[in-house]
Amino acid sequence: MKINVRKIIPYSEKNISYFNQKRPKMLVLWLGTLFACITIKMHLFVCVYCKKCIYSVKEGWLKMGLNSFVAQEARPLPIFVLADVSGSMSGAKIKELNIALRDMISALNNVNDIRGKFQLCVISFGGDVANIVQPLTDVAKVSLTELEANGETPMGSAFTQVAEMIENREIVSSRAYAPTIVLISDGMPTDFRGGQDYSNWAPLAMLHSGPRSSKCQRLAMGIGDDADMAMLKAFVKNDQIPVIKSNGAKGIASFFRWVTMSTVARATSVAPNNVSVVAPISLMDEEEITI
Incomplete structure (x- = not known):
């Protein structure tokens, strides 16, 4: 399976050297995480600047927290x-x-x-x-x-x-x-x-x-x-x-x-x-x- 890295992460001179050093490990990480996300029907984005994975569900960002739960109105x-x-x-x-x-x-x-x-x-x-x-x-x-x-x-x-x-x-x-x-x-x-x-x-x-x-x-x-x-x-x-x-x-x-x-x-x-x-x-x- 061939991955075009430039389509996944933004191109810049600053991150090229970082990517060349970490390519084998990052490819394994990306492939494993991508497989897991496809399994649960989510889309994956990788931010190389903060080294964190950001998930989105269809059109919006997945946000979980106490504020996401709203009391249901009385019938x-x-x-x-x-x-x-x-x-x-x-x-x-x-x-x-x-x-x-x-x-x-x-x-x-x-x-x-x-x-x-x-x-x-x-x-x-x-x-x-x-x-x-x-x-x-x-x-x-x-x-x-x-x-x-x-x-x-x-x-x-x-x-x-x-x-x-x-x-x-x-x-x-x-x-x-x-x-x-x-x-x-x-x-x-x-x-x-x-x-x-x-x-x-x-x-x-x-x-x-x-x-x-x-x-x-x-x-x-x-x-x-x-x-x-x-x-x-x-x-x-x-x-x-x-x-x-x-x-x-x-x-x-x-x-x-x-x-x-x-x-x-x-x-x-x-x-x-x-x-x-x-x-x-x-x-x-x-x-x-x-x-």
Whole structure:
């Protein structure tokens, strides 16, 4: 095997005499080191001035040290709240909903020893379309604005919005646990015209069939006698999770406490992706809610 030394080391008058004296030993050293480096798929450079070998891996220098190790960020557990803010939610209902959301954020911020961290997104549906009033972010950074009630109940728009967000890996990290979707409403979707057969409704089918959105935990509550319980049951689509009905506005706070405890229970379990894990129903005020 013939080696062109001038291609390996820089040419200079200063190092020629040194090389002539040390040629046999250096050739053996180079060949042995080169063989070892090829074996571990590295490139070798030899610096004759400092008599040290400098290794590089592909495009960059191989640097090892304590500073090379970075703590991995906690895995997020996203929570999406789909909030009905139609005109029928005005008064005590929207007031209790705002209070319940703030209480949930406060409670989640004070949870310790969980397998990750909580993130929150709030999507309101009222008027003509759904709106993202709180983009998905860590609960510690949430600054929630007050929800106001007006207009119709475009629930389908909210389903489409949340499904698209969950499938977008730039919004919901690939490392995230299965999200929780919380739906609260006191009426029927005004963007659906199929009676009470929701099995083929495109927005709901999109939510149930998405590669990622289909794996979410879904929790729901209807408020008052006008709430479409058939719609809420079609949304949850899990026999192991009850659909909650509130007799009035006061049940909203009880429901969100249950949502908070259910989310915490999942985050502290050995299997946070088990979406059937919920808190006991007995923790809610039985005078305000029915199942």
